[in-house]
Amino acid sequence: MLTIIVAVLVNLFIETSVSFTVVVPHDQSVAHVGSIVILPCWISPPENAEALEIRWYRHDQFSSPVLFYQHGKIQDVQEESYRDRSSLTRWSDKSGGLKDGDVSLRLEKLRIQDAGSFHCYVSGESEYDSGEVFLKVTALGSAPVLFPQPLDDGRMNITCKSSGWYPEPDVTWMSDERTVLRPGGVSRSRGADEMFSVHSWTAVSHLDAHLVSCSMSLKTGEFRESRIDIQAVIPSDPSDPWKALFFTLLICALLGLTGLILYKYRHKLTGKKTGKEVCEVRPKKKRTKEVVGDTIIEDLRKHAVQITIDCEHLHPDLKVSKDGKTVRYAPEYKPTGEKFQYELCAFGAQRFTSGRHYWEVDLARENNPPKNYWLIGVVKHGNFSAKDKSALTPSKGYWFLCSDGPNGIYINSDPPVTLSLTPRPEQLGVLLDYDRGQLSFYNVKERKHLLTMSSRFTGSVAPLFNPGVEDLSPLVILDCPEPVESSEPLLSNSSEA
Template sequence: MMSFTVVVPRDQTVAHVGSTDTLPCWISPPENAEALEIRWYRHEFSKPVLFYQHGKIQDVQEESYRNRSSLTLWSDQSGGLKDGDVSLRLEKLRIQDEGSFHCYVSGESEYDSREVVLKVTALGSAPVLFPQPLDDGRMNISCKSSGWYPEPNVTWMSDERTVLRPGGVSRSRGADEMFSVHSWTAVSQSDAQLVSCSMSLMTGEFREGRLNIQAIISSDPWKALFFTLLICALLGLTGLILYIYRHKLTGKKTVKEVCDDETMECLTKEDVGDKITEELKKDTVCDDESTEKLPKEVVEDNIEELRKHAVQITIDPERSHPDLKVSKDRKIVRDAPGYKHTGEGFPFELRAFGAQRFTSGRHYWEVDLARENTPPKIFWLIGVAKHGNCRLKNRSALTPSNGYWFLCSDGPNGIYINSDPPVTLSLTPRPEQLGVLLDYDHGQLSFYNVKERKHLLTMSSRFTGSVAPLFNPGVGDLSSLTVLDCPKPVESPVKSSEPLLSNSSEA
């Protein structure tokens, strides 16, 4: 039997609590692994997460992974064990699953092993803001949220998109190892009319809540006090709902059972619930699945809604790398014939920029990554960049702080965002048509799998100056990267029956 090497992605994999994730691992050169010994383990070799031998999975396993682990395909193009794919599938992820997993493969006379790092995250509840009048006429605003992992970053903003300094931040950790966060700041009517509190993870995912300060300060004290009590009640209800949802994800008591036992009495108090809803609609908007999302329409109802913001994008040949070939209509780009990438990893230097620049508003475009009768691209980079940042070459410099925001598909090394450090995402299947929504005013860049009608992820930032679309076709693919002209959305008085874009919980 020929010698082999175990190969894994170079970056960590990120997945949500309660989701299913794949830890990629394969042998190179590809060969049939059905007769090999495959062992996935964490801390002790003798306590495997999964143990495959003699053509089947053995009943020798760390108890916490029983009925949660299996061998799977790391991509749609994988041939499975026959092609040397020994990737691990984990279901119902827990915070305790975070850390290193060893992929060990052994033959008759040789073996090799590599380490895969799994980062587990939990997106908490929408922040709830509630005010308390101070003696000096200002308003102390508290912001609370729970169910986060790891600890989120907290950012306060005014309606002018100016960062406010928090008065303080406290964090606590519950028995479920999730974090609850409480932050506060003091503002006056002259500081802002609207104040927002957002909590974010390193993946760019975030929750945001807003409060109309002017409306509260100008109201009478009894109304302000009543409003405060209402939001406190909502905070408790939100925490209970989140707790129930977490238990559902981990296979414990169902939502219906918990509601029947504990919450139906609260939910039937319509007089209190109606008042809470009425007041919140006036002054507070939360980014949550059960409430109006902020910024409004960031997660659109469907593709037709996204395309209402469509703009025609063309590639600027003057600002494209000389080793790129751009079509005459400035819509198609690929690596030039004869170009040989001599460096290691993804060819970040092969950048092309859109001719259009944006300084405000919401703009949407689509990119085709799979041509007919040709295998889909597995090497590409798509996003936006601050105008004038076309000379940076070092990958470590291509970060949001330097004016670059993008999603990169690096073949077998996976798909990742350019956070610092980069974070690998579990996106299955690979997008064949990618939608990009730039919301400049709200500081968001969102990506969508158009064919699957899925929202993949949203990066949160603060844009300054003009930004332009960014493209990189990579090298080694038969397909080109094509910027599409979005069809005009179909206007209809009847509500669309098409499936809504759903947030990908495994990203």
């Protein structure tokens, strides 16, 4: 009998001595603003935690927890800022959840204020333990917007603006992807949402650089970059003596060529033919590629796709031709108080999730004045309800170039930045490089790369069009001609920059 009593007491002592340990990872968790993060925490040795008390709390706010689990359910005792944002979840698909001692915390709609330490506290009837998990919150800001402004000394001052960063990003200027440029200055400001806006600038000469890029990056390695072709926007210097000499020689050459043509074809002016002309049969010249500006349009057209308007998601005040290529506003449409009617958006029926895709839009129809009001770009699939300017930003799935009549041409950003593009494009080329996260625009007639917007595309995107309401001319999507075969590469990817 005494032996039995001793055995029972020993077993009771062993049972009350058994305890668990709370285990958390040593590395901090990193997540973006607005995303979902799981903070791992489990007990060892594994045991069913459904009957235990689980409390997640910040700093010394034990009595005002992020989440409090007791008596088999989550209690209504909670810090208000985490209400409807916190829950218990499994750390991995292999985890059995609470039954296996997994007490990990799931946080939704992450905020800057969530950065810092979280305590995972677990207690039973006679034992308890806790661990500390560290969370780093970051925000990848908007694609930088570049704005060129000519200086009196002939150089170009380029400003670079971006917003929505956390923590403060590093700014790097590059020339032609090789030389690091020294910024003229960098200013940072912090908004009410605690995220940073950055404004930097630098001055360059068109003789020293062709492409100039501005990138903003976080310590995590994530970055946003935009580039600009300053040759396309910097004005020529009429005082340059070499240019004066060039134009003088050009005029002389043209005069000489005119005289030669008149001499060669003088018989046509008199109605007579030479014997050589009658007998000679000349072979046709092989068609060659014309390169006037800095961009080989034929190489861009190798990526051409047929674009038509999606009539299913068409604004009721827009009219589309039967072939789906021409769009204009309906005559009965009554404009609102805003000058540019942002709600009159049409979308391409085609969707892209990878690769390069190129299309062209005509902005100057014959016998009609050129269009001054238009909007062209791409939109994330599903974002088919555009109402005002504030809703059309890259963070909300819109990337475009817009011409707002006398107000100029600008890139959509928050706030928008007006560009100095001369001459105004009469035929616009658009190249979407989905995989590299780049949207480039070209002046097809001048064969010039205008600018490139850099972003990170997710899901499918579709072409975006808005014909405006102040023009007689419609907006017309062109069928690109067959490109001429060539072994030349796409220009240095200034077209993809």
